[in-house]
Amino acid sequence: MEDMKTTIKFGATIAKNLALGNDAIAGLYQRRRAKQGFSPEKDQTEYPLLVFHKHATTLAPLRKGGIQQADVLEIGPGGNAGASFLMLLAGAKSATCLDVVPWMQGTGPDALYPALVEAASQDPVKYQIAPSLVERARADPQGLARELMNRVTYLYPVDIAKTTLPAGSQDIIFSHACFEHFADPGGSIAQIARLLRSDGVTSHEVDLRDHRDFDHPLEFLRYNDMLWTISTSHRPNGVRNRWRRSEYRAAFEQHGMEVVYLEASQKTTVTEEMRRLYQSHFQQMSLEELSVIGILLAARKR
Ligand SMILES: C[S@@+](CC[C@H](N)C(=O)[O-])C[C@H]1O[C@@H](n2cnc3c(N)ncnc32)[C@H](O)[C@@H]1O
Numbered sequence: 001m002e003d004m005k006t007t008i009k010f011g012a013t014i015a016k017n018l019a020l021g022n023d024a025i026a027g028l029y030q031r032r033r034a035k036q037g038f039s040p041e042k043d044q045t046e047y048p049l050l051v052f053h054k055h056a057t058t059l060a061p062l063r064k065g066g067i068q069q070a071d072v073l074e075i076g077p078g079g080n081a082g083a084s085f086l087m088l089l090a091g092a093k094s095a096t097c098l099d100v101v102p103w104m105q106g107t108g109p110d111a112l113y114p115a116l117v118e119a120a121s122q123d124p125v126k127y128q129i130a131p132s133l134v135e136r137a138r139a140d141p142q143g144l145a146r147e148l149m150n151r152v153t154y155l156y157p158v159d160i161a162k163t164t165l166p167a168g169s170q171d172i173i174f175s176h177a178c179f180e181h182f183a184d185p186g187g188s189i190a191q192i193a194r195l196l197r198s199d200g201v202t203s204h205e206v207d208l209r210d211h212r213d214f215d216h217p218l219e220f221l222r223y224n225d226m227l228w229t230i231s232t233s234h235r236p237n238g239v240r241n242r243w244r245r246s247e248y249r250a251a252f253e254q255h256g257m258e259v260v261y262l263e264a265s266q267k268t269t270v271t272e273e274m275r276r277l278y279q280s281h282f283q284q285m286s287l288e289e290l291s292v293i294g295i296l297l298a299a300r301k302r
Helices: 004-008 011-019 023-035 044-060 083-089 111-123 131-139 141-149 183-193 225-232 243-253 273-277 289-293
Strands: 071-075 094-098 154-155 170-176 196-207 257-267 292-301
Touching: 004 011, 004 292, 023 094, 044 083, 044 111, 044 170, 044 196, 044 292, 071 083, 083 094, 083 111, 083 141, 083 154, 083 170, 111 131, 111 141, 131 141, 170 183, 183 243, 196 257, 225 289, 243 257, 243 292, 289 292
Parallel strands: 071 094, 071 170, 094 154, 170 196
Antiparallel strands: 196 292, 257 292
16 A cells, blocks of 8 residues: 555656656756756866765776776766866776766767866876876966867767676776666676776766655655666666675676775765665665765776
């Protein structure tokens, strides 16, 4: 009865999701959304610098040579390629971004990239600028930005779980605030394992909260899997899976990767009373496990 009431409450959401299952409708909807722009505040230098710094400091120590000469893939960059661009400034050999929604118009906001070169060159050590580019970054940020942007490849619409990029083509793969939006997180991890060269490294910041209301970050654990799937499966802008920390660890390991780092970047309070309301799958988990609502995971392909 409770499930029936919830399904009725979810009616409009389910109808929208089912409509988006039609490729023509989905294409039209995503192009419209993309035209509205992704998130203007993320097109300022602070956000891409922060994203780059988080992943670069996590990944560089895990790989011989750090970022230098690496083929880098970013999954789900959103409205700009700032973080991948900074990987090139740090000496990466190539930078590829792929996204299921074409959020970036062209290569994104033109003014951002020279501004990133200028901002990063204030602190070349922190932002790991390749020694060969430090002088050029100071003297000619516009020219260098243009050159580096010409080397960013943007692929869309591409679902990471279905990409046909060649096996063993990447040294570094990263994503930021994306994994929770993947309809098929297991298939996406299988692809990451396929795309990485041996000894390749990967890092992912994942927001495990129910994005509908951040004040109730675990509310979505109450709904059964079928209801959650039929209301979210075709909506890459919404949270499509409810995987918890242990499920990420298990899947990366299952696909032949060693999880070298798994930080709980956000936590909340969960009580036994709250857990009793969750679906049985989540009831099996400890309160500590459920309290984790954000992770930074890094892994190396064996
Ligand atoms: C919340 S946004 C994060 C964007 C950016 N990384 C940031 O930090 O702002 C999630 C991104 O993942 C993309 N995305 C969702 N599902 C995807 C999939 N299956 N394959 C590739 N990209 C996907 C979305 O289109 C969007 O660009």
